[in-house]
Amino acid sequence: MSRFLHGVGKPIKVWAILTVLVILCRVGTCQKPSFNNAPVIGVMTMPCQFGEIEEDGRFHPFDSKTMNPEDHFYYGLFNSYKTYLEIAGAKVVPIIHDTPREKLLPLLGKLNGVLFTGGGLDLVDRQTKEYHVYTKTSQIIFDYALNQTDMGDYFPLIGICQGFQLLNILKSDDKLVLKSAPASFKLNDYLLPFLDDYSDSRFFSYIGENKEWIYSHEKLVINLHDWGIYLADYIYNRQELRDFYKIITYEEDDHRRFLVTAIEAFDYPIYGVQFHPERTFFRFSDKDNYTRSAEARMLSEDLIFYFVEEARKNQHYFETQEDLDKHMYGCQRKTYGYIQSTGEFIQPILVDSTCLGYD
16 A cells, blocks of 8 residues: 555655655755765865976976966865865865955855865065965955854864964964974974863864873874974963964974974864874875874874864755866866975876856
């Protein structure tokens, strides 16, 4: 006997209702479920010079109609960060780092969080104190995250290395809050000690007590940076930062000074780490001596899995699969690139901003 739903008028077969629902979903009118199974994370692009390594071993920029014919710079997305998010179950959409505000805000309304990558940009001109265009765009995203979370729309951010520095600049009263703290390309793995109140951290509550000893007594992290924030300066001179961020971890530099290495905002889902968790998995060279132990990989996994869990709490979504696919795949291709600010040859993803309708 066929099953029916009885209501006003004639009985309606269940299969008929399901058919209508399927049709509605296909035309993009379905709402996201309460559990966000595959959050979409925005990742900021970096200015990048693209080209090829020729037989002579030298880098030769591409000469393409889609690139500036004078300097061949374009928008690059670090593939290592994209893959890092994907192993935690997230989808990745590039955010063009000079997107105008009127086009950036609608995109943020479709994303479930944003990751700010490492890099070597001059985020602030130390002579004029002017923000780099990357920093200006990041300020819009940062303010958006604060406003949305205040309104009950949970919007997480995470910054890695340069991204960590960025999060501090955006909240500091002093645009030159960063101090020289070189640890670039020394390929050292620093100890990661905790402050006394680290157990109050949301992140470390997530990982559980059984990992606390390991993470505080093993050399697990990779530091490659030129700038940082010293612990004493943070505590005694930066009340605006101290009131907004909880200091979770610190490290000792080569001159026996202490640097802040991990923070999280007290009242917002905003997190930053000075070290490079993604390099444990995805960056290899003949000269590196990175720690790739099971414990180091576990820490890297815990960080990104926690952030993606935070992003699952956000219910933004792309209304059509076509729109999501365009942002995820339609305007990208892998190539070989040179990051001028860091002097690194990498394999980034070239992103065509014209394809996304930003030009």
